[in-house]
Amino acid sequence: MDLDQNVLSRLTTKTGVELQNGDGKTILFKVPEGQKCIITHCVPRNPSGSLAGGTDFDLGDGANADTWKNAVDLSSMTATTDYMVIEGNNAKYTIFDAGDEFGIKPVTGATADVTATIDVFGYLFDE
Numbered sequence: 001m002d003l004d005q006n007v008l009s010r011l012t013t014k015t016g017v018e019l020q021n022g023d024g025k026t027i028l029f030k031v032p033e034g035q036k037c038i039i040t041h042c043v044p045r046n047p048s049g050s051l052a053g054g055t056d057f058d059l060g061d062g063a064n065a066d067t068w069k070n071a072v073d074l075s076s077m078t079a080t081t082d083y084m085v086i087e088g089n090n091a092k093y094t095i096f097d098a099g100d101e102f103g104i105k106p107v108t109g110a111t112a113d114v115t116a117t118i119d120v121f122g123y124l125f126d127e
Helices: none
Strands: 009-018 026-030 035-045 056-060 069-072 101-108 115-126
Touching: 009 026, 009 035, 026 035, 026 115, 035 101
Parallel strands: none
Antiparallel strands: 009 115, 026 101, 035 115, 056 069, 056 101
């Protein structure tokens, strides 16, 4: 039996992601040329401070990063050792194409100037 080489993996780790209210989109992962991508989950972790007030973050492609998950509430992350697993369970999504830029955008971000590390998980396959 042949095993598929495109298994679930951590696609990227981005540090210093700005999550304050009014910050723009941060690109977390760009799909390589000749490939397609399915994002399965993201893990924001180790915030530099409290994400209180951060009740609406969008994740995905496009200028507004709103094609994968919308209105994600990260406000419960108040300690530097906190993390959350954001997943796309039981919902329909569109496969990301080569060149697509998966990111996060604070819509109603944290009230403080806070950053975090975000890991993106999924898998790549050939077009």
